[in-house]
Amino acid sequence: MSLSRTARRAAVTAALVSVSALALPSTAQAAPLPPACQEALLETLDKFPVVDFTVPDKVKNTMMGQVLGLSEAEQAVFTEVACAAWNTWATQNGQAVAADLDTRYRNAAGPVCNKFARSSLATLKKYAPNVPAETRELEKLAKKVWRDSMEKLVAEATNADCRTAYDAVKAGW
Numbered sequence: 001m002s003l004s005r006t007a008r009r010a011a012v013t014a015a016l017v018s019v020s021a022l023a024l025p026s027t028a029q030a031a032p033l034p035p036a037c038q039e040a041l042l043e044t045l046d047k048f049p050v051v052d053f054t055v056p057d058k059v060k061n062t063m064m065g066q067v068l069g070l071s072e073a074e075q076a077v078f079t080e081v082a083c084a085a086w087n088t089w090a091t092q093n094g095q096a097v098a099a100d101l102d103t104r105y106r107n108a109a110g111p112v113c114n115k116f117a118r119s120s121l122a123t124l125k126k127y128a129p130n131v132p133a134e135t136r137e138l139e140k141l142a143k144k145v146w147r148d149s150m151e152k153l154v155a156e157a158t159n160a161d162c163r164t165a166y167d168a169v170k171a172g173w
């Protein structure tokens with residue numbers, strides 16, 4: 001799998017669900033990911049078959065930068081137990097999450113950046129409380145990646161609507 005494909009998977013997954021930081025590319029790891037985390041990396045997007053929901057390229061790149069910059073201590077939350085719990089939850093709930101993302105995305109106003117930001121956050125808020133307890137440390141890491149990414153996007157956005165959208169959702173879920 002090429003790094004760009006891995007990066008794309010990681011960034012989109014980060015936007016999709018609260019424990020999205022699961023999709024850390026193995027090239028950023030100090031040690032190989034446990035098997036369940038490798039499965040999460042390879043199969044999470046398939047479990048969330050969105051049709052309309054889109055992640056802007058700037059968001060993908062920013063999130064990937066945040067993910068690649070995780071410390072070894074932060075990466076340590078990628079355990080077999082946490083990833084296995086994530087995989088089971090994603091398999092059971094992926095269709096509903098994808099449908100919710102698509103509906104919210106279609107109904108959101110404004111440019112793509114706003115549609116992405118508003119639909120992502122609303123879906124994250126709706127589904128995060130139902131993610132298994134075993135993934136809570138992953139969720140904390142996903143929240144950090146989200147917050148740091150949105151703060152960077154606010155600072156770098158040249159479009160006022162995008163700056164406003166990213167600022168409105170940077171606190172996360």
